[in-house]
Amino acid sequence: MTYKPVTHVLFDMDGLILNTEDLYTIGFQEIASRFGKCFTYDLKVKIMGQQSNELAKSIIDALDLPMTVEEFVSESRVIFEKLFPHCKVMPGIEKLIRHLVDNNIPIGLATSSSIESYNLKTRNHFELFDLFAYKTWGSSDPEVKRGKPYPDIFLVAAAKFPDKPAAEKCLVFEDSVNGVEAALAAGMPVVMVPAPALDSSLSGRATLALPSAELFRPEMFGLPPYTD
Known part of the structure; x- marks a missing residue:
């Protein structure tokens, strides 16, 4: 598909x-x-x-x-x-982030965390998060008026890309129901990687739902495929 x-x-x-x-x-x-x-x-x-x-x-x-x-x-x-x-990095996600960066696909971070919370969480993962040229901290950014499921954070995050892409050209990766609703409200396709405990019926609104980021294939969304 x-x-x-x-x-x-x-x-x-x-x-x-x-x-x-x-x-x-x-x-x-x-x-x-x-x-x-x-x-x-x-x-x-x-x-x-x-x-x-x-x-x-x-x-x-x-x-x-x-x-x-x-x-x-x-x-x-x-x-x-x-x-x-x-905290630890989730399976498959670092490979995906590095692959996108290596292929010059613009990526952005859109987290509801405050910048103070972000600094705590990423203390041992600076190298990975330094790959994000554009970051939005929802609890610290005055432009993000409302949290998810409202679209604010994704609209603000997408606006930071210099070439101002259309919403439908921005693919969102999320794990939460509220996050999926926020992405859809922003007009963006969304891949959901939910926690195993989440009722599978709650992921039905996502463009694509996967049990792990390890199963994502970039070419499904027109992105460069993995070579290994």
Whole structure:
């Protein structure tokens, strides 16, 4: 199967490039446990891709936690300062990023993380993330007014490419339902690489859904094929 050809590629980060979504689950459950609450996977699916303050409010409201947004963000920051430096790169994704760069395909990072959170997560992966000439941190960029599932972050990220490609020429890689909806709302095709625990019916709106980035074939979207 082939799809309309693209010329540029945008990548989400959490859960797509790095396994930080696993660490978010650990950290948020640590906070919830103090109040005898459970941070469920269903709640996780609903908040993935939201900006920091949006996410904090969603968890507080859903679990009825006796905290302010500021308190939740502050407490979670302390927890993640310990967890994030241990994150790992997801299978197949580094090969894809390096392949695109080697073939002069413009790539951009579009993460809902703040720049401070990004620096923690990428501390041991600077070489890989230095390959991105264009980066957008949704929780730090004033131009990104709303988090996913709104299209803001992808529209802002695509606008950073000097040649201003049309939305349909920008392929998005995402792992979350909210991220897929954001890409589609921006008018962009999207490849979803969901977590194994996600109900497969929730990935149906993606242009293409794959269990691993290792299975992606660039030529399906008119990009240069792998040579090995």
